[in-house]
Amino acid sequence: MVDIATRVYNHRWQIDPIVRSLLDTDFYKLLMCQSVYRNNRDTQVTFSLINRTKSIRLADLIDEGELREQLDYARGLRLSRGESTWLRGNTFYGKRQMFRSDFMEWFETFQLPPYHLEKRDGQYELTFEGNWPEVMMWEIPALAILMELRSRAVLREMKRFELQVLYARGMTRVWEKIERLKRIDGLKIADFGTRRRHGFLWQDWCVQAMVEGLGEASQGGAFTGTSNCLIAMRRDLEAVGTNAHELPMVMAALADSDAELRDAPYKVLENWHEEHDGNLRIILPDTYGTKGFLERAPDWLAAWTGIRIDSGNPFESAETAINWWTARGEDPTQKLVIFSDGLDVAQIEELHARFKGRVKVSFGWGTLLTNDFRDLVPGDALGPFSLVCKAVAANGRPTVKLSDNPEKATGPAGEISRYRRVFEVGAQERMDVLV
Secondary structure (H helix, E strand, O other): OOOHHHHHHHHHOOOOOOOOOOOOOOOOHHHHHHHHOOOOOOOOEEEEEEEHHHHHHOHHHHHHHHHHHHHHHHOOOOOOOHHHHHHOOOOOHHHHEOOHHHHHHHHHOOOOOOEEEEEEEEEEEEEEEEEHHHHHHHHHHHHHHHHHHHHHHHHHOHHHHHHHHHHHHHHHHHHHHHHHOOOOOOOOOOEEOOOOOOOHHHHHHHHHHHHHHEEEEEHHEEEEOHHHHHHHHHOOOOOOOOOOOOOHHHHHHOOOOHHHHHHHHHHHHHHHHHOHHHHEEEEOOOOOOHHHHHHOOHHHOOOEEEEOOOOOOHHHHHHHHHHHHHHOOOOOHOOOOEOOOOOOOHHHHHHHHHHEOOOEEEEEHHHHHOOOOOOOOOOHOOOOOOOEEEEEEEEEEEOOOOOOOHOOOOOOOHEEEEHHHOOOOOOOOOOOOOO
């Protein structure tokens, strides 16, 4: 097993690039990229880094030269022969050749496109522009690089024994959480922690701890897999993930009328329906408000496998989904509900207790699995924070995300108002955003 504290201490000798493979990304990005490559490859998009936690002044913490060095290293990566073989030949969600030959031929020669970096008011303005399937692949590497550079900036001030103690405490915290999770009968849980992890080595350790502590689902355990493709490949685990807000955000921005705008989220899922079945048919309904999305949804969507809940009050959202399935003549006990918004053990316990037996319950555990060093260093300098990289424009038009929590809304104020009108979004409960 890797001695993480020693490796971190030796980072000053640059033995560990932060992003070491194009597969060091989430599985859903590859699924979405293939869909975009098939349907919208010439759409021009802009992605931008957004730090929701303004108190974390990244440009004051992270050296610009070091940031550029890591971004440039990521730009030089290409898919290896072994990685290509894994993508082409592996079984994902019970399906062989998930990735089509035309997409794989493109991806095998792909490299990340250029970036634009500036400093402003203590923050980095990091943007990417170009063809949608190329630019979208920056999201996860960009977040991973910024998050780990922030960690390294804090850890650089610590000595060898301080680091050993810090990681011993961090490992103890993770293991204590796993021991609590082991007591949940029928638990199904996956690692969703790539985007805002403490670091690659730490995420890899956390995944190994989950495998040992909970057991793999394929062998009767609770751990269903990891969203990180590189870790899944190296550890021979299931790669998990479906789709994200990016698809409806971009498609909505391309709409030429309010009517097309209202239909855009369903058009996205029509394309998805043509490509995927089974557990990949998971609805993410909150981009423009879960309640309205479900009320206007076509009947064929009710037959999909399940729903992922990623914002707002998860208890209320799950009840809304159950009521919707029931009203559409579906049996909720046969439907999958995946909770994935800022989860930690206590909420996982509560959600599982409330919904077990009423639906098939599953969890995507993210930042508070792979980046929970809260209060372990002075000033809580390693505490997790909310950093995202979003599509902000498509073919010159701004994108909008409303969410079920207005604190997560993104886009120009005027466009947010328009989208709220078109999608008939009423009053929403504001909830603090930790991650």
